[in-house]
Amino acid sequence: MTEPERPAVTTPDQLFVQLQGETVKMLSLDMNLLSIGRTPDNGLSLPHPSIAIRHAEVRRQEEGFVITDLGNAETYLAGRKLAPHQPQVLAEGALVQVGPYVLAYLAGGQAPAPPDKVDALPVLADFRPVRLPPARPRLPAPRAEGHASAYLDFLPNLYTESEFLGRYLMIFQSIWEPLQHRQDHLPMYFAPATAPQALLGYMAAWLGLELDPHWPEARQRLWLREAMHLLRWRGTRYGLMRAIELGCGVSAQVIEDPKLPFSVTVIMPDPGEGEDGSGDVTRQSAEQLIARHLPAHVQYQLRFV
Template identity: 45%
Template sequence: MAQLQVRQRGEVLRVVVLSRQLSIGRTPDNGLPLRDPSVAIRHAEITAESGALLLTDLTGGEAVTFVNGHRLAPNQPHRLEQGDEIQIGPFTLSFLADVTAAVTPTPSSGRVDVQGELRARPARSPLPTFPAEQPPRDGAALYTEFLPPFFQESEFLGRYLKIFEALWEPMQRRQDSIELHFDPRVAPPQVLGWMAGWLGIPLDPHWPEGRQRAWLREAITLYRWRGTRYGLTRALETVYGLTPVLREDTAQPHTLTLQLLDSPDGEDTASREAITQFIFMHAPAHVRVTVEFVEPSPPTSPTSDAAPPRDDSATGRRA
């Protein structure tokens, strides 16, 4: 019986028994969900073929998968051997073949369900937009190359054709790469607001450009998870770079408590009111939501005592 041992920072999170097929990705509908922004929605897949287990990277090069420190080529099956170490984002997956007894962690019997880990990520720098500005062309116009040699020697004709070149060449470059104008990663900044209106999603102009592009890229996928804990967590990670801790108490049904870091690193900080309003928009309508902001704990030293964190909360209920 083959197994995958999932570890993060040296801690064993879970042990998965491998069968004929196992999908690995960020969303909960995968057989092995790895909830981290660096993991793709459909990151990899393990399939059984001719008595062997094959690992295939499905990211197409957008994310990376390592096996024993070597990068796995996209869409190229790799045969897993005993003891292989698979690295996907911050997770390490150890392949264990011929395991007779599976050791699985026993779930706690507490009444409070806690999910997540407090983190803050700065916004990524946006990619260069397309089309890139072309430097001015010196000398004769480009269009003179399509004329007979006798007309190419005319200085006046070269300057005259430059007028049409200045008008038509930018449009030609745009048409040659029109599909890139619909890619949130590289589309011109002027297109982002129009694209958001076309998709019917809110786009706050006060968000940094990197966050706006990430939100446009993730929003359609997150429509499938709207009203779930994963959808709310991923929306906060995408827009504000904050990973919350979600707490549900079975003694108080239809309640949800979110704990967030108050002062994330980076320049894309947002007000508590903006973050709270965003949470109320994406939380389930029948759930009472409480938002708590916690200041990051300062580094402790042996000679000084750390000050206790300050908790401020906002409570709301969606109608």
């Protein structure tokens, strides 16, 4: 008698994560939604400064899995930049580039033997500098111009015949117009990207994240923009790494030894040998930054390379 045929074993769709040509992680797409981003709370965490907190997502739909860029415009599918919030179907063998990582999609039943699975993606050891955004252009309040005040348009025509009155009202217009302009754009004074530089320190102090006065303006704005994100992850390994990236401008390594509880080792480039040569970060300021973002019961050892 012939044995009954056994049902074929099908494997779910798989996503291989490659870094510098080597597969460092394999995920089985047995979920309906996979979030991709820099923080550890994503389904696929990719620890790199160029990757956003919520960078992209892979969602299961009737036609298959689709990938969507979440407004970063730095996700590439087959070498083509994806438009934000525009889902794209993942074809068999599709390659998605997110920062330095390449995600290879393979449909179920056709995937090769999975590589050795690792618990977490490796921390990059190249100590890349974090590029600062360009300086914000200055946008001062417009001043009153002309030989006659625009306030004459709100008076009866009788008063427009007086040249002296037009020049006299120009004095009040030059004082009140900047104030009116500020009131009309008041939310911009409390946004990290558009607030006056003099207000950045006050806004950071409100949140308990003081700014270093020696930082360039672009770094202060970047620090303030991610203030709530830093507070959310404060006291964690990722929170310390992100604080060093923002405050010192370089990626660092944070090593935890299970044999030495409540102790970490931080490895970062020597500030005196930075590529930008800005000189706004010193060894003392780096130590102060690390001490502020570590739990009080945790000791640390700082090593410069």
